[in-house]
Amino acid sequence: MVSIQIDTKSCTGCGLCVELCPLSVFDFAAPGGNSVPEVKRPEACCACMTCSGKCPQSAIRVAQSDPPKRWLDDESESPAVLLDQEEETRYKEYASVLDGILKLRWKPVAVTLIQQGEPFPHVPVPRVKLRYCQSLIMARRGKQILMPPSSHACPDGTSILGLTKIPPKLASGDIYIKLGKLASREAAQTLVNGRSTLPEESIRATLVTPLDDPVLRADIVVIIAPPETMMWLSMASTYFTGRRMNFQMGSYNAQCLETTVYPYTTREINLSLGCYGCRAISDLSDDLMFMGIPLEKMEQLIAGLTHLGRKAIPDARSKTYLPPLI
Numbered sequence: 001m002v003s004i005q006i007d008t009k010s011c012t013g014c015g016l017c018v019e020l021c022p023l024s025v026f027d028f029a030a031p032g033g034n035s036v037p038e039v040k041r042p043e044a045c046c047a048c049m050t051c052s053g054k055c056p057q058s059a060i061r062v063a064q065s066d067p068p069k070r071w072l073d074d075e076s077e078s079p080a081v082l083l084d085q086e087e088e089t090r091y092k093e094y095a096s097v098l099d100g101i102l103k104l105r106w107k108p109v110a111v112t113l114i115q116q117g118e119p120f121p122h123v124p125v126p127r128v129k130l131r132y133c134q135s136l137i138m139a140r141r142g143k144q145i146l147m148p149p150s151s152h153a154c155p156d157g158t159s160i161l162g163l164t165k166i167p168p169k170l171a172s173g174d175i176y177i178k179l180g181k182l183a184s185r186e187a188a189q190t191l192v193n194g195r196s197t198l199p200e201e202s203i204r205a206t207l208v209t210p211l212d213d214p215v216l217r218a219d220i221v222v223i224i225a226p227p228e229t230m231m232w233l234s235m236a237s238t239y240f241t242g243r244r245m246n247f248q249m250g251s252y253n254a255q256c257l258e259t260t261v262y263p264y265t266t267r268e269i270n271l272s273l274g275c276y277g278c279r280a281i282s283d284l285s286d287d288l289m290f291m292g293i294p295l296e297k298m299e300q301l302i303a304g305l306t307h308l309g310r311k312a313i314p315d316a317r318s319k320t321y322l323p324p325l326i
């Protein structure tokens with residue numbers, strides 16, 4: 001449960017929280033504004049922290065208590081179909097080749113979008129609401145995380161991933177103008193209409209696990225790494241075809257859209273620079289990027305990487321062609 005407190009002594013009644021809350025949790029006590037806002041719809045709050053982060057008086061405190069259940073799987077449902085041994089071994093081999101050749105700092109992450117009607121696996125849900133990108137960032141450190149809509153904290157990412165309906169303020173794009181991220185309604189509409197989203201409420205939960213510790217069949221593999229690693233991954237994926245890559249980037253909705261929904265719907269590899277949201281809420285270093293790889297592309301990518309790992313990668317990494325210093 002989320003609790004929101006407004007320090008009425010500090011609040012100047014500027015109304016920024018009323019304007020910026022994507023889920024319209026606040027309203028003015030008296031019509032017309034210029035009074036201390038009230039928390040009118042606390043049950044709608046997703047703990048995105050936009051209000052507390054943007055309040056010029058730091059007058060809003062958002063706290064999470066009463067942690068949700070640790071497990072969601074239900075004995076009355078048929079159990080989730082876990083990965084068979086052969087597939088689990090394959091994922092572990094992918095992870096081992098990626099790490100052996102590229103010396104990854106962080107574990108690749110297996111993502112499964114659990115559809116409505118599918119059972120939950122026995123995987124813990126987080127104690128507090130998290131953004132989807134935060135769950136990926138934790139999975140790269142070895143965590144398994146299952147998140148139904150009630151565990152998600154980013155209203156943008158949650159609706160893009162098809163877990164919820166899109167809130168009206170996000171559908172119109174107005175929030176991006178109010179947050180100073182876009183210049184006009186036209187630009188906001190172009191942004192909103194140009195992004196792929198999964199059908200509203202079609203997804204029951206997101207599941208992220210390290211690729212070498214999988215639970216269910218993965219839809220997408222996400223890698224978080226610096227540009228040089230992404231270069232080798234791109235080259236590895238085209239090693240047998242030589243084709244050029246087309247990446248869809250907008251730097252809005254990075255992990256949810258660009259590294260998950262886009263590769264999920266197009267079945268193409270995609271690269272992302274990250275979004276301001278996922279950088280603001282995490283300890284991701286500035287030199288990291290994100291790649292989303294549909295599972296069926298992994299076989300060829302790993303084969304290509306194995307060839308590149310024999311000579312091209314060690315040569316380049318040892319700076320073979322560096323001219324002597326004068």
Ligand code: SF4
Pocket residue numbers: 004020021022023024025026044045046047048049050051052062
């Ligand atoms: S945390 Fe987010 S959803 Fe909750 S009241 Fe603040 S802005 Fe609204």
Ligand code: SF4
Pocket residue numbers: 131132133134154156157158252253254255256257275276277278
């Ligand atoms: S990547 Fe950006 S839009 Fe997507 S869940 Fe994270 S903060 Fe939200």
